[in-house]
Amino acid sequence: MLADARAAVVRAGTAIGIGMGGFVDGILFHQILQIHNMLSARISPDTLVGAKVNMVWDGLFHAFVWSMTALGVVLLWRARSLAVAVPGRVFGGALLMGWGLFNLVEGVIDHHLLGLHHVVERMGPSVWDWVFLASGVAFAATGWMLTRDGEAAQPSRGR
Incomplete structure (x- = not known):
């Protein structure tokens, strides 16, 4: 039963982590710092048409990460009766693992x-693209270790 609960919480946390990692990217890099947009290497956002095209693609990107977050919330809601037996660090690790997976996949592909x-x-192309990938590896590995580390934890301790 605890293995089923752990798996359900890890799936939910990973999906939410993917979505939240995408929101950090989109909100921080695309909107606040404005250092890139979804298609900014292909279509310059320096013209009105380019800005509009990039805005649409940024919106599609945000729709995807919102959907991942919503999926994770649904999965967590479905696991709520099982989740009380799972240490909190398992969920936190899954969030971090999801964020790392987002950075890895988005960094490699885009x-x-x-x-x-x-x-x-x-x-x-610069060192910052490699730092982004390295952050993905670090987040995913740390998150995975936290979800594994939680296996030894006693559920009754409320971690």
């Missing part, structure tokens, strides 16, 4: 394979 944008667009 920054490196497709070249849709770079972390700091005006610099083009």
Whole structure:
């Protein structure tokens, strides 16, 4: 039963982590710092048409990460009766693992394979693209270790 609960919480946390990692990227990098947009390496946002195209693609990106977050909330809601037996660090680890997976997948596909944008667009391919990937590895590995580490924890301690 605890293994089923743990798996349900890890699935929910990973989905929410993917969504939240995407929101951090979109809100911080696209909107607040404005250092890149979804297609900024392909279509410059420096013209009105380019800005509008990038805004649409940023919106589609945000719709995806919102959907991932909503999916995670639904999964967590469905697991709520099982989740009380799972240490909190398992859920926290799953969130971090999801964020790391987001950074890895988005970084590999959008920054490196497709070249849709770079972390700091005006610099083009740079060390920041590799730092983004490294953060994904670090987050995913740390999150995975926390979810594994939680296996030894006693559920009654409320961690």
